[in-house]
Amino acid sequence: MASSCMILRRGIATSCVCHGKRNFRKFLLYNKRGSRNFKMQQAKNPDSDIPIDKRGVRDIGYKIDDRFVIVPEMIPELIVPSLEGFTLKPYVSYKVEMFTEPQFTAQDLFDAVYSKKIKEDFTNNQLDEKGEPVNPNEYEKLTPQQAKDNASKTGCDIFDANKQL
Numbered sequence: 098m099a100s101s102c103m104i105l106r107r108g109i110a111t112s113c114v115c116h117g118k119r120n121f122r123k124f125l126l127y128n129k130r131g132s133r134n135f136k137m138q139q140a141k142n143p144d145s146d147i148p149i150d151k152r153g154v155r156d157i158g159y160k161i162d163d164r165f166v167i168v169p170e171m172i173p174e175l176i177v178p179s180l181e182g183f184t185l186k187p188y189v190s191y192k193v194e195m196f197t198e199p200q201f202t203a204q205d206l207f208d209a210v211y212s213k214k215i216k217e218d219f220t221n222n223q224l225d226e227k228g229e230p231v232n233p234n235e236y237e238k239l240t241p242q243q244a245k246d247n248a249s250k251t252g253c254d255i256f257d258a259n260k261q262l
Contacts, residue, residue, distance in 0.1 A: 213235065
């Protein structure tokens with residue numbers, strides 16, 4: 098028996114025309130399981146048609162005919178600093194109070210680099226009549242232009258980190 102309350106409505110269908118059938122050729126299914134070596138071993142099997150996906154992995158050489166030539170410059174190298182004797186912890190506690198550091202000025206730099214040597218030279222009478230040091234260190238021998246050039250060099254703060262000032 099048919100229902101007497103049948104109301105016809107116009108609706109929007111969100112399914113595809115094929116009613117659930119999908120065209121799997123347009124879905125790229127990359128191989129996500131197993132290591133690259135495992136896949137290469139499976140690819141050597143003549144019955145296998147497993148593609149080897151190389152996304153995110155750079156080659157370390159190139160192929161000529163049937164030979165693979167390894168280029169040492171193409172092998173990635175990780176440069177990790179030595180943390181021997183490093184006492185800081187790798188995190189900051191949430192209990193730390195907020196603090197601000199004052200701006201590092203030219204006066205602070207002068208005090209950190211030159212003031213100790215000037216005081217020692219003054220107390221030991223190592224200054225000449227003009228106030229210049231009798232035995233200047235390598236930083237005191239520089240002209241203003243040489244000091245500016247050294248400060249603007251690339252990596253100048255990296256290579257002299259272990260040198261005592």
